[in-house]
Amino acid sequence: MIFNMKVKRLTLCGLAGVLATLTLAACSGGGGETSTSETTDASSEAASRSGGVDVQIDGSSTVFPISEAMAEEYQNDSGKRVTVGVSGSGGGFKKFCAGETDISNASRPIKESEVELCAENGIEYVEIPVAFDGVSVVVNQANDWATCLKPEELAMMWEPTAEGQITNWSQIRAEFPDVELGLYGPGTDSGTYDYFTDATTGEEGESRGDYTASEDDNVIVQGVQAEDGALGFFGYAYYEENKDTLKVVEIENSAGECVAPSSEVISDGSYNPLSRPIFFYVSKSALESNPAVKEFAEYQIDSANEELITEVGYVPLPDDILTKVQERLDTAKTGSIFEGGSSVGVKLSDKL
Amino acid sequence: MTIDNPQNFGSDRPSEASNFNINLAGRYKLDRIFESLTWIAVAIALLVLATLIIDVLADGLPRLSWDFLNNFPSRKPEQAGLKSALFGTIWVMSVVAAVSFPLGVGAGIFLEEFAGDNWLTRIIEININNLAGVPSIIYGLLGLQVFVRYMEPLTGGRSILSGGFTLALLILPIIIVSTREALRAVPDSLRLAGFALGANRWQVVREHVFPLAIPGILTGTILALSRAIGDTAPLITIGALTFISFLPEGLQSPFTVLPIQVFNWVSRPQREFHDNAAAGIIVLMVVLLLMNATAVFLRNRFQKKAS
Numbered sequence: 001m002i003f004n005m006k007v008k009r010l011t012l013c014g015l016a017g018v019l020a021t022l023t024l025a026a027c028s029g030g031g032g033e034t035s036t037s038e039t040t041d042a043s044s045e046a047a048s049r050s051g052g053v054d055v056q057i058d059g060s061s062t063v064f065p066i067s068e069a070m071a072e073e074y075q076n077d078s079g080k081r082v083t084v085g086v087s088g089s090g091g092g093f094k095k096f097c098a099g100e101t102d103i104s105n106a107s108r109p110i111k112e113s114e115v116e117l118c119a120e121n122g123i124e125y126v127e128i129p130v131a132f133d134g135v136s137v138v139v140n141q142a143n144d145w146a147t148c149l150k151p152e153e154l155a156m157m158w159e160p161t162a163e164g165q166i167t168n169w170s171q172i173r174a175e176f177p178d179v180e181l182g183l184y185g186p187g188t189d190s191g192t193y194d195y196f197t198d199a200t201t202g203e204e205g206e207s208r209g210d211y212t213a214s215e216d217d218n219v220i221v222q223g224v225q226a227e228d229g230a231l232g233f234f235g236y237a238y239y240e241e242n243k244d245t246l247k248v249v250e251i252e253n254s255a256g257e258c259v260a261p262s263s264e265v266i267s268d269g270s271y272n273p274l275s276r277p278i279f280f281y282v283s284k285s286a287l288e289s290n291p292a293v294k295e296f297a298e299y300q301i302d303s304a305n306e307e308l309i310t311e312v313g314y315v316p317l318p319d320d321i322l323t324k325v326q327e328r329l330d331t332a333k334t335g336s337i338f339e340g341g342s343s344v345g346v347k348l349s350d351k352l
Numbered sequence: 353m354t355i356d357n358p359q360n361f362g363s364d365r366p367s368e369a370s371n372f373n374i375n376l377a378g379r380y381k382l383d384r385i386f387e388s389l390t391w392i393a394v395a396i397a398l399l400v401l402a403t404l405i406i407d408v409l410a411d412g413l414p415r416l417s418w419d420f421l422n423n424f425p426s427r428k429p430e431q432a433g434l435k436s437a438l439f440g441t442i443w444v445m446s447v448v449a450a451v452s453f454p455l456g457v458g459a460g461i462f463l464e465e466f467a468g469d470n471w472l473t474r475i476i477e478i479n480i481n482n483l484a485g486v487p488s489i490i491y492g493l494l495g496l497q498v499f500v501r502y503m504e505p506l507t508g509g510r511s512i513l514s515g516g517f518t519l520a521l522l523i524l525p526i527i528i529v530s531t532r533e534a535l536r537a538v539p540d541s542l543r544l545a546g547f548a549l550g551a552n553r554w555q556v557v558r559e560h561v562f563p564l565a566i567p568g569i570l571t572g573t574i575l576a577l578s579r580a581i582g583d584t585a586p587l588i589t590i591g592a593l594t595f596i597s598f599l600p601e602g603l604q605s606p607f608t609v610l611p612i613q614v615f616n617w618v619s620r621p622q623r624e625f626h627d628n629a630a631a632g633i634i635v636l637m638v639v640l641l642l643m644n645a646t647a648v649f650l651r652n653r654f655q656k657k658a659s
Binding site: 052053058061064065067068069071072075081082083084085086087095100215216217218235237238240241242308311312313 | 425426427509510588589591592593594595596597598601605606616618619620621622623626
């Protein structure tokens with residue numbers, strides 16, 4: 001019994017010790033914070049907010065690889081601290097419009113509701129396209145009939161009324177064989193899904209419900225590899241990595257030509273309507289008060305860093321658009337060129 | 353205990369006894385069938401586990417190296433490492449353990465030993481049991497509003513402290529319930545003996561009941577912490593990061609954890625990143641096993657002491 005008492009005391013002491021270190025650490029953390037905020041530079045406000053971070057980024061998982069590559073190199077060059085979170089385009093805007101982040105990544109333009117939220121909180125932003133992505137439509141390698149599809153034919157497969165009705169390739173075009181159609185696509189939360197449905201069916205975020213949805217594009221890759229009559233879509237990078245095991249479908253563009261996705265046609269706009277810009281949004285106040293944010297934003301659209309974008313599987317902006325984008329950042333032009341709408345059918349070079 | 357008067361047993365049903373079919377062979381057969389069924393259940397569980405582990409080891413082992421542990425995330429799969437995630441996990445789990453263990457065990461002891469049986473404790477009990485089944489993302493939303501936003505001056509926003517508190521909330525119900533189960537397994541005669549000798553409730557709990565219950569409590573804590581270490585959703589909700597290339601400097605630092613890093617690598621298109629994810633899973637497994645080994649070691653010590 002006395003023995004037990006000793007053991008008990010030991011555990012109690014241990015617990016007290018843990019708690020003491022906890023409070024100590026918390027105190028020292030607080031101390032560090034006040035010392036940084038003593039410096040009058042306004043950027044220390046951002047720094048004190050989250051333990052000495054210079055640039056805080058959050059948002060789309062599609063844009064994440066670009067931010068990661070840029071942040072990695074920028075940190076090596078400048079010694080500044082950049083952090084990137086992945087809470088999705090929508091989740092990113094929620095934090096951005098609450099003033100919690102400096103830069104928000106998005107695979108789609110800012111939505112009307114998000115524009116309002118930002119306005120309510122007095123957050124002004126500069127919209128910067130950073131690269132192009134080509135939504136790639138792929139089929140199984142055994143599929144030798146679907147070489148070129150029209151957007152209308154994709155719409156036939158994917159529109160809400162197709163649910164339970166369009167189940168066979170022969171229903172899409174009379175000359176297609178009698179093979180069961182299996183559809184694979186990203187989940188309804190994804191920006192790629194929003195863009196694809198908008199570009200094909202004309203209704204953003206509206207599609208049939210009976211397709212295999214996955215948040216992980218690699219699952220779509222595997223699904224299409226395994227089923228003869230399968231068709232799926234995802235970002236260009238996933239097609240590039242799986243070129244050998246999948247067959248890409250050419251898309252008939254507005255000029256009536258059949259085009260397969262490649263970096264050239266994605267950037268010059270002839271891979272329409274499935275070529276889409278991806279963005280980051282910079283808070284105007286962070287841009288003005290925090291030199292690191294401005295530096296990093298410029299770094300991301302510096303033509304010298306185009307290689308990083310290619311390396312992670314996206315298509316850099318062509319030079320004429322890049323110049324306009326750089327000008328936009330320099331003059332800190334706020335607002336969205338899409339006015340809350342989608343980026344389908346919008347020519348960046350005209351609008352910027 | 354359940355038979356009031358053993359003399360009456362059997363004597364009031366002589367007719368049944370005469371109808372009783374011994375059928376020993378049949379009963380042994382049933383026994384064997386049931387035994388093999390339970391074995392099949394074990395075998396299936398082990399087979400699934402073994403397949404998963406072998407698959408992960410095959411993909412991930414070649415990638416494991418000191419560099420992998422000591423590098424920060426990178427766009428280049430062969431240079432990418434999980435230093436920040438590993439440290440983040442260790443920091444967060446320390447906070448989770450330090451917060452959830454005393455709170456959970458304390459609440460369990462109060463409810464089981466001190467609180468009377470009234471409507472208030474019954475409501476609390478029902479609520480705790482229900483909370484154990486709430487999806488983890490709900491805790492993430494709660495953590496985002498309470499710890500990240502309302503308590504920002506204390507927690508520093510999207511920090512280790514907020515993440516630790518959120519996960520601690522998530523596993524509190526599990527710890528409370530298992531603490532209560534462990535205390536309930538201690539025979540009442542011990543308590544009564546203590547009271548009979550004039551000990552008060554605090555003395556009885558502290559000297560007799562709690563030491564006996566500690567092994568059971570630690571088992572529950574192991575299960576709870578194992579759940580916390582692998583949970584991603586609430587941390588993503590409160591705004592844990594994915595790319596961070598410096599180590600936490602205090603409890604208010606931003607952070608990432610192993611499951612988030614693994615999740616990110618799994619969803620990348622490049623195959624090399626998938627191997628990184630497998631290696632990350634191995635590291636996560638080792639951390640989990642180390643953590644549990646500590647708890648098992650403590651439990652065995654207490655078990656020896658108590659007996």
